[in-house]
Amino acid sequence: MNQNTKQLSAAQAEELLKILKNRFEQNMNRHTGMEWVKVQAKLEASPSKLWSLDDMESTGGEPDVVAYDQKADEYTFFDCAAESPKGRRSICYDHQALEARKEHKPKDSAINMASDMGVAILTEAQYRYLQDLGNFDTKTSSWIETPAEIRKLGGAIFADRRYNKVFVYHNGAESYYAARAFRASLKV
Template identity: 45%
Template sequence: MVERDEAGGEPALVQNEGALRFFDTAPEASKIPHRKSLCYDEEAHLNRKKNPPTGDVVTAAEKLGAHLLDEEDYLLLQSVGDFDLKCSCWLATPADVRKLGGAVFGDKRFGRAFIYHNTADCYYASRGYRLKDKLREV
C-alpha cells in the first residue's frame, strides 16, 4: 500500500471470499489530516466558483498511487468493523452518476452502512475518503 506517512490512514488486509485486499481502516475517514473538505474530482473543483475547496479526492488518490473505495469495497469494509460512525466518506462514483453531476458517499449509522449521493462539487469537513491499494489486489 502507499506509504502510511504519505497517505495517512491505517492500511490493513481485508479478506473477501479468499481474496485479500488492502483497505484504509482508520476509524473515521475525515479525521485523517489532509483528507477532508475536498470535493469529488477535478471537474467539480474547477466548476466550484463560490468558496472552492483546496482540492479533490480523485486527484489526491491518484497522486498517492491508489484508488478510492467503491460501493462494493465500502460495504465489505463495513461488514468487518465499524467505520465512519461520525463522518462520511467519498466513494468511487459510477460514470453514469458522475455524468449527471453527482457523486456517491457512504457512512455507517444505526448499525448499518448507507450509500448516498450529493453533487460532486460539495465538500464538508466531516467527509473524507478512503483508499485501497491500486496494484496489490490479490
C-alpha cells in the same frame, strides 16, 4: 521520501513496515489465515506500493490487509481508520467538480488525491465489505467511486454507518464537508 521516484528511504520503509506489522497483528480478524511474513515480502518487492501505503498512513488512513487474491497473488489494503482519514477531508469528488466551483474552492479533490497517492477510491462493494470487518465512519462519511451515469448528471456518492446500518447517499460532486474524505484501496 523521494518524490521523483516515489520511494521511501530504507529507514522510512523500516518504520512503516513496523507500523503495518503491528496493525496486522492487532487486527487478525481482518485477514484470517494470512501470514505477515508473506505480506512483508510482497511489500519489500514493491517500493512504489510502500510509498503509496506511507501516503495512506500519513494522511490518517491506517491501512491494513483485508483480502488476498490467490489467483493474482495480491494482497489488498484498505484504509481501516475508525473515521474517514483526517488528512483527506474537506475535498470535493473530482477535478471537474473542483474546477466547477466558482468560489470557496476546496484544496483538492478525492480523485486527484487518490491518483497522486497511487491508490484507488473504494467502490460501494468494497466499502460494504470494509463495514463487515468493523464499524467505520460512525461520525464521518467517505466519498466512494461514483458510477459514470451519476457523475455525468453532476452527482457523486458517499457512504457512512449510522444506526448500525451502512448508508449510501448522493451529493453534488462539487460539495465538500469537514467530516468527509475518501477511503483508499491498494493491491500489492
